[in-house]
Amino acid sequence: MSTRQQSIPSSVLAGQRKWSDEEARGFVRRLFDAAVASADPLHVLAAHLPDPPRLGRCVVVGAGKSAATMAAALERAWPDVDLSGLVVTRYGHAVPTQRIEVIEAAHPVPDDRSEHAARRMLAAVSGLKEGDLVIALISGGGSSLLALPRPGLSLADKQAVNRALLHSGATIAEMNLIRKQLSAIKGGRLAAAAAPARVMTLAISDVPGDDPATIASGPTVPERFDAEAIGEILARYKLDLPPHVMKALSDGPAGRPALNDLPPVDFRMIATPAMALAACAATARAHGVTPIILGDALEGESREVGTVMAGIARSVRDYGQPVEAPAVLLSGGETTVSIGMTPPGRGGRNTEFLAGLAVALAGARGIWAIAGDTDGIDGTEDAAGAIVAPDTLIRAEAKGLNARDYLSRHDSYSLFQALGDLVVTGPTLTNVNDIRAILIMPKG
Template identity: 65%
Template structure:
């Protein structure tokens, strides 16, 4: 854990009185606490905006040869636009694939929009287009790969013998089974003609420079977007074991493919030395949130940027820490804010009754465990603006969340059991809706203790 305490100014957000200004605690009202939490979320998103961070990570401009730009992810289009702005005098060409609704105008780099989190025909078309863009390059050419969260679904080029439908089946099963992102990507790489270093292999002997926005716990380059430009240490045997562990009944063609131990992904040492540059990460966002918290009169504590586990259970654990801060001033004294990042999982029941994502499910678990404790508010949201499969970034909660929900006819435990966390927070007007943020450094969470 990293304690961020130095330089905290005196004072905090002014009290907000009037309609909705509930639960004043130690100078904080409900309105002030919620405003502070929303400001922290917006700070995290701004810290990962490619338009402000990409230019500082570019390599030397090419002096000869071609400059080919390829990429995939929810931020791919805005990264491409930022590259065009930074290099107006370089002859750029190439293609990037992003999520529907995440495209931005570009002048020289083609943008294809496709489906996420389950790939569609545009995902396959875009991936094949990237592979064609890097054909027949020489050692004088430069490839810039723009990779961000979502690239695994957005770049879907099934290997020979598989169809897009096969990959869609596996993707849906992996999303529902509770596997973490590293496990999901280990399977995806072994079904793909572009992931797991195969894009870099196709681009050889050109120099490949990858600019990445990390949305994965630990910032492992091989996991971000399933590592299309990074050598892969996972194996077919590992992929087979994961499907068995999670009880996934794969299509026959997938099972046959996963027996092809003779066609492994490029392994460490088999590709030219990678030039892989992180331009935004979860920890960068959390540090920006901590700095903002100090200006609001809060003592921040970063619990970690790579927390994983079942979302509701993590909510219960975080409630215990928050209650300790409130009651005992441990591990730090209030007014304080507990910050964390990472990617939890939600294991779906066979027939979920509602809709929900990692962040709202986390908040439901937190609310139940807090039981309406005074002086504690929280926010959880995905920095890409999408919690699960809905156009919802996350939500806010306060000491009165359970009471207001009950008055609206919503019971927290029933909503949790029915995987209807989105419906729960929608009923009390506490959803965070941003629209596409065009970046993605995974989930961020903040618990404010007054």
């Protein structure tokens, strides 16, 4: 929790228009918390479950930052069902379970426990029968946590590819298109191993557009090999990969399960960025603030998106367009930070977005913002994101800090840490990607 967060007083809840800095900060933080709460598996998973199997086995597998909490939610919903299986989640994201084993592994670059978990998962679903049910619990982060190289490749190859992709500025969809081509479990191969059992996937989406094939690289979703798209990604981001990795990418799915070999998969979204933004909007309306949802799948360079958002916020404040203040601009999706050749400082997508926003706003009055990753981890840091206020640049200058310099060094975490404006939640155990909220109060 941010050290500056406070509860919102009743005067604000009743529609008071002139808010103090403390009240505005509390409001934007409440919006972020509403988004996270809307995606809590313990609250939303049970409504999407089928009837338990009557005769066959029920094997549970899963991967992602929310996998352990999803497993716990499933156990709570089905207290008397004989469940077995395992899920893999990020280090520090495990929760107690009784019937489903939880393994922790590395993210965003896989380690040997990621490979170990993938092998055990394939073994857990092998040899099942038609009357059996496999429930796959899939959420963001699963691509790194479920890392089983395809034949001819090694874990070291997968690690090198992950590092290259993370520094390239590629979108999550582009990264996962590459990852699944190099995997023995993604791109539907987990579902293929479960045949002829019935497979149901319960997913928490962290990707723009909620494409099932992109979430965790689609371990239960048939692969759509696109040689042209892969070639464009490699060329666009100038990815320098070993020759044998390039060959594996060009070979495509040769020698692996054909699409018509996969059993039917029942795929259900239990939480998405759009649902999280709807929860934010409802909270805003309850406080007398008009919400404008700009989209749940915004992409682009983080700092540049910040500049664009600053322009929209100024238009709302100064001209009442596209809506009159008090209003809040809401958006989701995943922006990118292209590191290039410059050694990066500390930071993630959200703090870089906020640094770009603050610089572009240049101390504009009446505008506050929060941006954070709903999993509680912005990039690889220990903060979900941060808060920007009208006095952000003034306070930075008073400390001898130049926000533009921090932005140029991709060191936005350090900037907001020095200002005491980081939002630290710890692992939230869910993940519907980034949430951004910009509060604009009337001018004057």
